[in-house]
Amino acid sequence: MISNIEESLSSIINVDGINGTMAIDKNKDILGALMPDLYDHDSLVDVADQIGMTYGTLKELKIRPEEITFEYEGMHLFMKDLRGKGILVVLHDSDVSNAFLNIATNIARKQIVSALNESNTSRKVSRSPKKTITSATDVKTAFQTSNVQFKATSNLAVQQEVEQTALQLNLSDEMLVFNNFMKNLYMVNSSEFPGYETDLIEFIQSSLKKSKINPIVITEFEEWFKKPDEIFIYTLMTEKEMHAIVHPLYIFLCELHGPIEGDMILNRALEQTESLPQAKTFSPRKFL
Amino acid sequence: MFKNFILFLTFLSVTIADENTEEIVDYGLTSDAITGPDLIWVMVCAALVMFMQAGFALLESGMTRTKNSVNVLMKNYTDMAFGALIFWCVGYGLMFGVNPSGYVGISGFMPSELPGGLNAHFIFQLVFASTAATIMSGSVAERAHYWTYIFCTIILTGIIYPISGSWVWSSDGWLAQMGFHDFAGSTVVHSVGAWSALAAIIILGPRLGRFGKKGEVRKIPGHNLSLVAIGGFILWFGWFGFNGGSTLSMSDDIGTVLVNTHIAAASGVAGAIIFRLLLKKPVLLVGSVNGGLGGLVAITAGCDALTVPFAIITGAIGGMIATIGGSLLEKFKLDDVVEAIPVHGFAGVWGTIAVGIFVDSVSFTTQIIGVAAIFAWAFGVCYIIYWIVNKIRPLRTDTVSEQRGLDYTEHYEQAYPEFVQGLHEEIKR
Known part of the structure; x- marks a missing residue:
């Protein structure tokens, strides 16, 4: 299950301009995350807190958004509800194409939800980042797979890649x-x-x-x-x-x-x- | 808050009743005016008029699609209930209270105890008021919000209908003083309901797809013509109480009234059928039922005064008007689902004017003035009020509700769950 989620997250960060992805379950525990080196532990914790606060506020207001976006310290956060199973978060630069971003996140979302559905065991990769991650190194080992590649590709190539991925999916x-x-x-x-x-x-x-x-x-x-x-x-x-x-x-x-x-x-x-x-x-x- | 409101109502009711025990109404009636056989007759007629609500409900429900039938039934059922309460609160006082100006009654609000036979008068007038209200529900069917509709009928039953009614049926009413003759309410009851419906359908607009972009008119047939026919029969039956009870006494006049009523209804059906044959149009059940109702509405104003031959003419023309009135509305792209406006409005106007034509003692000019004044009042005020209401909360449902049907979106229950898109799976009670 974990590798499935990480594969899904990698499909997002391979899109040009995407800087990181993270999946959080409904208790705000991190299911999986792929972050470049520029994100240290504190940033991740801050991001998780910010997401928790945002969704908590929306929940209090009885609003269940399918997806929301907001800017955080110069980065744009795109969050998608995993149909009650959790939240998918994508961090990206402002110039990323929303269209490709949506396609990629939708594909990833599907895979993550499937992985969660298939699993009868604990879904958590780790507990809350505040408790389990103590350094930037921990962040990498806990949330990054070793074979993550960041591609600088053109929009057209990305589109083709995403389309191929989509068609390969049943x-x-x-x-x-x-x-x-x-x-x-x-x-x-x-x-x-x-x-x-x-x-x-x-x-x-x-x-x-x-x-x-x-x-x-x-x-x-x-x-x-x-x-x-x-x-x-x-x-x-x-x-x-x-x-x-x-x-x-x-x-x-x-x-x-x-x-x-x-x-x-x-x-x-x-x-x-x-x-x-x-x-x-x-x-x-x-x-x- | 609610408790305080109830206490306030109780206090107000007791206070008003104490002050006006003997002179609640200005109708030329005393507390013992309706007694003995008269009392029985009026009470039976009140029950018959109340039963007309069932006729309206069946007729209107049958003329709508399956996905909206519960909504129409609910509107009929609840406008009667809320209408009765508001008529007790203010309507009866406005209509039959002491009327020094000739324009509106100012006493008899929320009567806690009416003396003797006035109870019969009150209940008979109350069911009349409900009839005026329920005429609108058929016209606005399939696209009007339930609660907004109920609010509009409260306004109609509580304010608009009683005020114009006081002009005619209060002995000091300005139209009554002029000699305006509307025995059982062709204009006072039926046309007022129809003009209210006209104002509502102008604001609402037609149902989705009713008129094409190139001007084509699409008929939307009802789901159950058996209900339409049974509804027609019940209304015809109830009309004996509607017209017969308006005598308020068990006198010889009843015979004339009931004969004219029945003959005019029959003429209405025959007139509608013959008219359609002359136009080389198919003879339809809905058109025939509406023709009969047009005849009944038309005779209502003069059923006490017309001779049988004139009753036949009045009824037959009423039936024809009810038949062609729908086409006239369609020319203006007005969507009247059950054609209540031609039946109750146009035929009502004709019937009231016919009294001025066929009865020597009634002035034609006065009849025209009365019809015009009540149209201006009912349509004008309804249009303004509904327009304001529409700005606050739309009268019309959204298109998703039209697609799903108002049974599902407004009431969460469906009359025909096996036929209606299976939305019952999603219903959350």
Whole structure:
């Protein structure tokens, strides 16, 4: 399990400009961390404290963000909720591409969550950093694997690398179900409606921007609508994001065909998707 | 806080009742005005009018989609409940209290004990008020927030309906003084409910996809036409109490009123069907039921004064108006789910004017003035209030609620869980 998590974290720090990654469980204990030399023990403890305080405050306010970002001592922290299992933290320079960052963190998140699910033993690599780490050397030995490589690659190369990684991954049940559902929802005789694709993309774009979901999701959908026969969506989206995409598409179908037809298309897509074996573990009704 | 509020209500109620024991209403009634057989008749009619709520609930529920049927039923059920309470608090006093100005009653609020037969009068008027309120629920179905709707009906039942009602049914009301004739409320009850609905649907806007970008009109059929038909029958049945009870006595007039009521309803159905045949349109159940209701609404104003032939004409034209009124609204892209505005508003206007046309003793001009004044009051004030309410808390639900259905998003229960997107899996009580 530990190596899986560290592999996942390394997939993030290999992205150009990323300076470090860390996974913390819900008790704020560190599951794994990969940090360059510039981070000493105190910095890590500070980072962990900062994360704990931030999430603690949000929890008190009864806010459970999927992801948050904030600046800390000149570095940008990007944090992603591991669906109640913990928090994934990425430290990066300001010029890093958010799009690549999101893809990478999503891939890592999936791996980490899988690793956690598979493990029935203790998930902790160490206890709280305040208690177990006493020096910068401890930080390296505790949290760094020996084969970590920092690559200075171009954005294009990173994108290709990430895409390859994504394709090498077996699509999760969620994403298979989602892809299937979207295809069924999208399958209309567009020849009857001139300008169908253009109108649809514009409508989805404006709706998604209002919903403030991950920009990479919007980008991926723009591409997917151009070639819907392919499995294009590989970002590991949350259920909330999936719903945020399905709903504007439903509205568009209602506006185009009328509400009765819109409901029928939605229900048909639901029925067809539910025939998939994967739908037994992840119900497409969650998109609704 | 709540305890103090209850104490305040109790204190206010006792105080007012003590001060106005014998002169609560300015209706030409004394405490022994409704007694014996009259009392029985009015009470039975009040029960029949109350039963019309079931008719409205079935009719409106049947005309909506499965995913919104509980919401419509809930609106019908609870607007009656809240309407009754607010009518007791302020509505009855505003409508039938001592009315020195001719514009509004100023006594008889929160009566703790009404003398003798006035209880019959109170309960009969209370169920009338509920009828006015519930007309709106069908028009705004499938996209109006439940609690915002309830708030609007409280305003309607507590303030708007009683004030315009006092103009006509209080003996000192300014329209009553002019000789305006609206026997059982074509305008006072039905049109007021419809104008309130009109204001609401203008603010709400149409349902998702109801009108296409190129102006196409998409019909959204209801989920259960059996409920529509049964609802229609119950309303027809209840209307005998609605019109018959308005005599407030077991007199010979009842015969005329009930014959006219039934004949006009039949004419409304026939008129609607014949009209559609002439237009070479299919004869639909919903159109036929609405035609009958249009006939009933139209005859309500003059059922005590019209002869049977005129009742037939009034009812038939009422049915036709109810049939074509929906198309008129659609031209303006107004989405009235159950076509309550044509049925209760347009047919109500026609019925009130028809009294001025067919009855010699009633002034046509006065009827026009009354109809216009009540439209201006009900629509104008409702529009302003709903507009303000909409700014504070939107009247309309979001599109996600429209997709999921208001049964799920507003009430967490569904009438037809096996048909509705399976959202019951996610319901958290």
